[in-house]
Amino acid sequence: MSGGFGSKYLDGGSNLLKSSADLGWTSVLTAEMYRHVTLECSDFLQPVTEVVVNIAGTAYFRRRAAGTEQRFVSHTGSASICPQGVAVRYLHLNSGPVDLLHIYMPQDLFGTLRQREESTMNPSFEYIGGLHDPLIQGIGFAVAEELARRDSQEATSRLMLDSLAVGLAARLLQRYRIDDRKNFTESYFDANSGRGLDRARLKRVLEYIQHNLDRDISLDDLANAACLSVFHFSRSFKVATGASPIRYISDLRIKRAQSLLIDKDVSISEIAMQSGFTSAANLARSFRKTVGVSPSEYRLQRTCR
Incomplete structure (x- = not known):
């Protein structure tokens, strides 16, 4: 295995345990699990927003970007955020071993963030470590659980992974963004205003769901049908229908299964496949x-x- 966005951890002496790239994930997020005992990373420019969740173990961190040095102890469940565009001077970890989940968030997932018109990237979120955020912790553990399915024959749902990604994006926007509203497009505030999806967009999305209910639908597929960013779509769909995309599709699949179960000649395995x-x-x-x-x-x- 080779690291993606986390290749700096391999260079720093850590071991890559699991990678979503090896599992063929097609979700909007990617993830890697590293075991760190000690880590010495020199200066780097963070390419994507990275959220790190401690899955097991304890370690001591020292890291610095533009401000003063950050020192914190990472325990199981604690989290750190390194936003896209942060120029990190150094990152040191010791007193492991510790298993850390590294979640990489693509910029287009947020959809609502606009790059500043400058020659270099600028962070839109806080550079912060040692967090005790129950929501980020829960999402991190859920992603880690899916990552652990590497020897399982049970496929990981793209829609479920995308929903976790959107939930994580929403948390970052809600609590950890830099409060500079000129960096946000109008679409973000439109999504918050309760306008939801217009009839034409909603019709396209619902038709796409009906035609592909037996397939592995992702939030990216639905957002493309609506011609919106993933984040904007997810919020607007719930306003328009009263349910999240994953709940709406799950309910439709159950209803399809109920109708198919009336036919005794169709096996439950076949029904599962036809229902998605x-x-x-x-x-x-x-x-x-x-x-x-x-x-x-x-x-x-x-x-x-």
């Missing part, structure tokens, strides 16, 4: 959670009437 679930087990979990009974029990109830 990666396996019969995934269908069973989602079905029981939504309907209250298993697909087999539902079929028996319907066919005995």
Whole structure:
């Protein structure tokens, strides 16, 4: 395995444990899990916004960008943010081992951020470490869990990963952005105003969902159908429909499964595939959670009437 945006960690002496690149993720985010014992990184310009979540272990950090040196202890669950455009002078870690999840956020995910008209990149978020943010922690653990599926036959849902990415982007925008509103386009405030999607965009998106319900739909696919950024689309879709994209699509898939279960000649595995679930087990979990009974029990109830 070779590091992507985290190649500086390999150069600094850390070990890459897992990478989303090796799992074929097509989500808007990418992630890597590194085991750090000691780390010595010299100056670098951060290419993308990076969120680091401690999955296991404890380590001591010293790092510095434009301000004073930051010193903090990283415990399980704590997080750090290194925004795109930050010129880091040095990054030192010692007293490991510690397993850190590194999540890389593409700039176009935010969609609402506009690059300043200067010759170099400028950060839009705080450069901050040693955070204790329950939401970032929860998202980080969820991404790490999906990353751990490398030996599993169960595919990771693009839509679920994209939803985690949007949730993380929303948290950064809500709590850690630099408060300089001239750096945000009008689309961000339109999304907050409650206008939602216009009828033409919503129609295109709903038609795309219906035609591709049996496929692995991503937020990027839906945003492209609406001709919006992923972040703007996700917020606007919920205003327009009352549900998040992942909840809306999940409900449609359950409804399709319910209609197919009436036919006793169609196997539950086939129904799972036609409904967009990666396996019969995934269908069973989602079905029981939504309907209250298993697909087999539902079929028996319907066919005995």
